[in-house]
Amino acid sequence: MYRKLIPALAVAALSLQAASALAADAPKDIVLGASVQLTGPVSNTGRYYRDAYEMAVEKINAAGGVKIGGQAHKLALKIYDNQSDVNLSVRQYTQLVSQDKVNLLLGPFASNFALADSAVSEKYQVPMVQGGGASDQIFSRKFKYIFGTLAPASNYFGSTVSMLKALKPAPQSVALLYADDAFDVSVAEGTRPLLKKAGLKVVMDERYSTNATDFNSLLSQIKSKQVDAVLVAGHETEILNFVRQAKSLAVAPKMYSFTVGVPSEDFRKALGKDADYAFGMTAWLPSAALKDRWFGDAQQFARAYKAKYGYDPDYHAASGVADVEALVEAMEKAGTADPKKVRDALAAIRFDSLYGPVAFNAHGQIDLPQVVIQVQGDNLAEVYGAKGFVTPPKYPMPAWNAR
Structure with missing residues (x-):
C-alpha cells in the first residue's frame, strides 16, 4: 500500500510545482489605487469617479488589458472611501502606496482633496492622474507626479464672460460669489481680470464659507443692488441652497451661472422646474465626434454608463475614464508599470479619449475649452462655445412668479 502511495504523492507534488510555475509566469495584475468620496457631503459627485474608474477598468480588461512587453496585464482597482474628509484621504493614499503597494494612483474629487493628496504621490514618486481637481494651486507647485484632466479653474468662467458681452441686452452689473475652498478661490481669481477686461461692472465680490446653507444675506444684496448677472463658484449642495432661497426671496436677476450642478442630472431633478434658465459650463458633452480605443465614442459610452449605473454621466465621469485611459496609454508607451517611467510617459503623452484630446502641459494639466x-425646460442646451452662440439662450430670466 505504501509503495503505491509514494508514486501518487510524487505525481501530486510535481503537479503542484507545475501549477506554481504557471502561476509565477502569469502576468500580474496592475493595481490602481484611489481614495474617493463615497459618503459624506460631496459623495453625490464622488460616485462619478468610482463608477467611471470601475467602468473603464472593466472595458479595458474585456479588450485584453494593458499590453506591456508582449504580455497582457489585467487592471485591478483598490478604492477607499474617504468619507469626504481630507485628512482621512491623505492617510488612505499613504496606505495605498506604502502598505498596499498599488502600482499607480487615480485621484479623488475636489481641488482641496487633490491639493493635499498630490503631496503623497509626490513624496512617494508614484504618479496620480486625477480629473476631480482643477484649482491652479494644484499645478503651481512644480510637482512632477500630479496630472489633471480638468481645465484650469481660473478660466472656468472664461466662455461665460465672453457670452455676457454678446447677450442682448448686455448685463450692466455682475456679482461674483465664491466658496472659500481651493477650487472656487482659483475660479474667482481668474474671473476678476476677465470681467475687468470685458468692461463689465462688478458690484459684488463676495466669499462665503464652504458648505454654506444660508445665502439670504447675499441674495438680499443682489436684490437691493439690482444685479443683472450673478456668477457663483461653489459645490452642488451650495448651489441647490442658493437657487431654493433665491426663489423663496423672489430674487431673479437677468441670469445666474454656476460652476457646478447644471450638467448633473441629479441637480436638475432636485430642483425640477426651478432649475430652468440656469446657466452652467462643461468641458464635455457626449458627442459621437469624440472617439477612443475602448468605448468607440462618447455617445456610446454615455448610453452604456446610463444602462449600468442608472444615471447620466457628466464631465466628472468622462474625465474619470480619461484618467484610467491616460495611465494605460502611458504604461504601454513606457513598456512598463514602473512609476517613474510611467510618469515620464504621461508628461509626453498625446491621445484621443472619449473626453477629448489629452496632452498634459508642463505643469501637468490639460486645457479643454468650456462650453456654456x-x-x-426638459433640455440641457449647448448655448455658447468658441464660435459663439450655438442655441439661443433663454434670457433674461423672468421673475419667479412669472414662470
Whole structure:
C-alpha cells in the first residue's frame, strides 16, 4: 500500500510545482489605487469617479488589458472611501502606496482633496492622474507626479464672460460669489481680470464659507443692488441652497451661472422646474465626434454608463475614464508599470479619449475649452462655445412668479 502511495504523492507534488510555475509566469495584475468620496457631503459627485474608474477598468480588461512587453496585464482597482474628509484621504493614499503597494494612483474629487493628496504621490514618486481637481494651486507647485484632466479653474468662467458681452441686452452689473475652498478661490481669481477686461461692472465680490446653507444675506444684496448677472463658484449642495432661497426671496436677476450642478442630472431633478434658465459650463458633452480605443465614442459610452449605473454621466465621469485611459496609454508607451517611467510617459503623452484630446502641459494639466450650457425646460442646451452662440439662450430670466 505504501509503495503505491509514494508514486501518487510524487505525481501530486510535481503537479503542484507545475501549477506554481504557471502561476509565477502569469502576468500580474496592475493595481490602481484611489481614495474617493463615497459618503459624506460631496459623495453625490464622488460616485462619478468610482463608477467611471470601475467602468473603464472593466472595458479595458474585456479588450485584453494593458499590453506591456508582449504580455497582457489585467487592471485591478483598490478604492477607499474617504468619507469626504481630507485628512482621512491623505492617510488612505499613504496606505495605498506604502502598505498596499498599488502600482499607480487615480485621484479623488475636489481641488482641496487633490491639493493635499498630490503631496503623497509626490513624496512617494508614484504618479496620480486625477480629473476631480482643477484649482491652479494644484499645478503651481512644480510637482512632477500630479496630472489633471480638468481645465484650469481660473478660466472656468472664461466662455461665460465672453457670452455676457454678446447677450442682448448686455448685463450692466455682475456679482461674483465664491466658496472659500481651493477650487472656487482659483475660479474667482481668474474671473476678476476677465470681467475687468470685458468692461463689465462688478458690484459684488463676495466669499462665503464652504458648505454654506444660508445665502439670504447675499441674495438680499443682489436684490437691493439690482444685479443683472450673478456668477457663483461653489459645490452642488451650495448651489441647490442658493437657487431654493433665491426663489423663496423672489430674487431673479437677468441670469445666474454656476460652476457646478447644471450638467448633473441629479441637480436638475432636485430642483425640477426651478432649475430652468440656469446657466452652467462643461468641458464635455457626449458627442459621437469624440472617439477612443475602448468605448468607440462618447455617445456610446454615455448610453452604456446610463444602462449600468442608472444615471447620466457628466464631465466628472468622462474625465474619470480619461484618467484610467491616460495611465494605460502611458504604461504601454513606457513598456512598463514602473512609476517613474510611467510618469515620464504621461508628461509626453498625446491621445484621443472619449473626453477629448489629452496632452498634459508642463505643469501637468490639460486645457479643454468650456462650453456654456443652460437648462431650457426638459433640455440641457449647448448655448455658447468658441464660435459663439450655438442655441439661443433663454434670457433674461423672468421673475419667479412669472414662470
